[in-house]
Amino acid sequence: MNWFAIIPLIIFLVIIFLIGLYASKYVQSSTSFMQEYFLGERSLGGFVLAMTMTATYGSASSFIGGPGTAYTMGLGWVLLAMSQVATGYFVLMILGKKFAIVTRKYKAITIVDYLKSRYNSSVVVILSALSIIIFLFSAMAAQWIGGARLIESLTGISYTSALFIFAISVLVYVTIGGFRAVALTDAVQGIIMFVGTLVLLIAVIIAGGGIPNIIADLHAENPNLITPFGAEGTLTPAYVSSFWILVGVGVVALPQIAVRAMSYKNAKSMHRALIIGTIVVGFIMLNMHLIGVFARPILPGIEIGDKVMPLIALETMPAWLAGIVLAAPMAAIMSTVDSLLILVSSTIIKDVYINYIRPDASHQVIKRMSLGVTGILGIIVFIMALDPPDLIIWLNLFAFGGLEAAFIWPIVLGLYWRTGNKYGAIASIITGVGLYTLSDLLPMVYSKSEYLVSILPNYLEIFNNFFKPFGMHAVVMPVIVSFFAYILVSYLTRKKFV
Amino acid sequence: MRDKKDWNKIANREAIIGIALVLINFVWWYVFAYGLGSREPEEYTYILGLPDWFFYSCVLGFIVMVILVIVVVKFFFVEIPFEEDEEGEEK
Structure with a gap:
């Protein structure tokens, strides 16, 4: 076991846990349980809003898979990743003030709530609730697997125990603290992601003997690595540009992101979040993927892309620092998983249970149900991640694109x-x-x-x-x-x- | 105090600004990446050690977008209340 890497991870988990406890006070004392538990009573300030959007969006794929692909593809993949800068401002500008005003008027606390009030149709409600539950449940399972693998490779403990540690820590703070805990921990996780990638990038540049040196090495190995077209010349402009839809503007329709566009306090928080969000997203994406490319001359011949991040951190930094930096992808995974968990839970409680099963449910019942469903969902995901069924893996591939295709026009055109x-x-x-x-x-x-x-x-x-x-x-x-x-x-x- | 129609107009205008920004962002990104990047790698020049197309498209492009977002938010975005009974922003 690698104790130097484990200690920073434990400290990180303790901090996250304390934030959960802090947020749970609001849940206990709130007069409107659902507004608080699923939306934090629309009280997010600019900084937390920007961070929770970025951190929710930056997931296992951008922190582990992304640099791995950049390692194989070269600068062309960094170019592709930079289409994500748009998410920093586009989501909040497009949904914008209209969404804030309309969802307040409807008293909507979920995306499905908003669609329900806008279209007055149970078919729309059922279709959208189903898409959210199926797609995001699979996405969640995939993220848990990523989180557990990361702990496994970092600390040397077995996959099952790693999964257990990961599951317990996420479940505890999400269940007791609700949306507020998710947003606040996202802010901490976002800061860790921001600093972690910067430190690692610097370490990699130093280890590679400076940027000109690294680029010269890449050019010597395969000139395509420093072109926009990828190592094999397979990244066509049309293909790369189409990612502006998938990971750029289409993100506006991801329910876990869109719901955040109704959670902020006032116009001032939104304005601050626009600026902070753009800076943070762009900075993290650029640095993160550059790390992948720059790692290539330093550690050639890594076969499995997902291992690039942990290996390069352990190679270029002392173990204790690598432990701190590798809390960043851990944070990225957690901050995505927690948001998905609270979202799927809100869909089941608010959109299915209260809409169709027990519209007259009492405050106490809703409260107990919400905590219960969040917990049970977590346990089901845990069991699935132990031995993931093929269907989950397949559905996960479609999760983001599928949700975007489903919701982009009903949400955006519904507004305007x-x-x-x-x-x-x-x-x-x-x-x-x-x-x-x-x-x-x-x-x-x-x-x-x-x-x-x-x-x-x-x-x-x-x-x-x-x-x-x-x-x-x-x-x-x-x-x-x-x-x-x-x-x-x-x-x-x-x-x-x- | 402005009435509701004005708020609606403001919200619509800001959404259009969002679309305009994303178009500028895309064109900048695309033109530098494929305009400069399509040459032979031997012809690239380097800025801060990075190939010119990459520097202009991804590094400078990002900085330009941050500046544009700041300018737009500071000078064109209006603070409006969200609640019907809310007056001004914070009492």
């Missing part, structure tokens, strides 16, 4: 286009999620049937041209089609049902 109605929203959700999952499902199913393959042997090319035109990411086409579905259907049904 008065003619938009429930039929448009339903059409948009179905076409968005449907096309996006089909883009993977169809080629998979098709390839299994010999008969179908024999009548159309070049089916892959046809599917690719249809679902991924110009080599773009599969999320683009569903987002565009669901836009037209929303507009067209809303327009056609505008007079029929008033």
Whole structure:
């Protein structure tokens, strides 16, 4: 066991736990339990708001997978990652003050709440609650696996014990502290991410003998590594640009992000969050992915991308410092998981249970149910992460794109286009999620049937041209089609049902 | 005190500013990355040790966006109350 790496991790967990305890006081004393537990009574200030958005968004994929891919692909992948700077200002500007005003008027505390009041349709409510539960539950499981693997590789304890430590620490503070605990711990985790990546980047640059030296080494190994096109020249401009939809502007439709756009106190907090958020997101993404690229000449030949981060930290820094810096990806994973947990829990309690099962539930019942559901959800995710079913892994791949395709137009056009109605929203959700999952499902199913393959042997090319035109990411086409579905259907049904 | 219609207008204008910013961001990012980056790697010049396309697109582009966001927020964004019964921002 590596005690030097374990001690900073333990200190980190203790701090997070204390914040949970602090936040739980608000939950106990609040007059409106649900507003507090699921939304922190809309009291976030600018700094916490910016940090919780960034930290929720920066997950295992950006902290472990991202640098790993950058290691293999070179500067082209850093270019791709920089499309995420847009999330720092775009989400808050687009949902903006309108969302803050409207959700206050509706007294909405979840995204589904907002959709329910805007469209007055139980079909919209059920479709959206289902998408959130299915997709985010899978995303959560995948993040837990990432968290446990990281503890395992850092400390040398077994995967199961690592998962246990991870699960208990997240569950405790989320269950007792609710949204406020999530946001406050996110702020601490965001600071750790910010500082951790900076320290590690500096250590890597020093170990590599300065930036010019590192770039020269990369150029000598493979000139493509310092072009925008990736090590094998496979990153086309259309493909890279399409990530502006997936990880840039599309993020506005991720429920765990959008819900934060209704949690802040006033216009002043929003203004501060815009500036801080842009700086923090851009800084973390740039540094994080540069670390991956710069690690290549220092530690060549790492086969598994996910190991680049831990290995390079242990290589370039003393163990105790590496332990502190590696709390950063840990923080990234935790801050995503906690937000997903509270969101899925709020969807089950507020959107399903209170809407359809017990609208007259008493304050006490809701309180006990909320704490219970959050805890039970955590336990189910824990069991799934012990031996993850293939379905979860598959669904996780679609989680973000699927939610974006489902919600972007019902949320955004619902805010700004008065003619938009429930039929448009339903059409948009179905076409968005449907096309996006089909883009993977169809080629998979098709390839299994010999008969179908024999009548159309070049089916892959046809599917690719249809679902991924110009080599773009599969999320683009569903987002565009669901836009037209929303507009067209809303327009056609505008007079029929008033 | 302004009435509600004005707040609506302000909110709409700020959303449009958001779209404009993202377009500027994208064009800056794309033009420098693929405009300069499409040359042979041997022709690249280096700024702070980084290839020129990368420096302009990702490093300078990021700094420019931060400055734009600050300018826009300070000079064009208006503080409006969110609650119907709220007057001004903080009493």
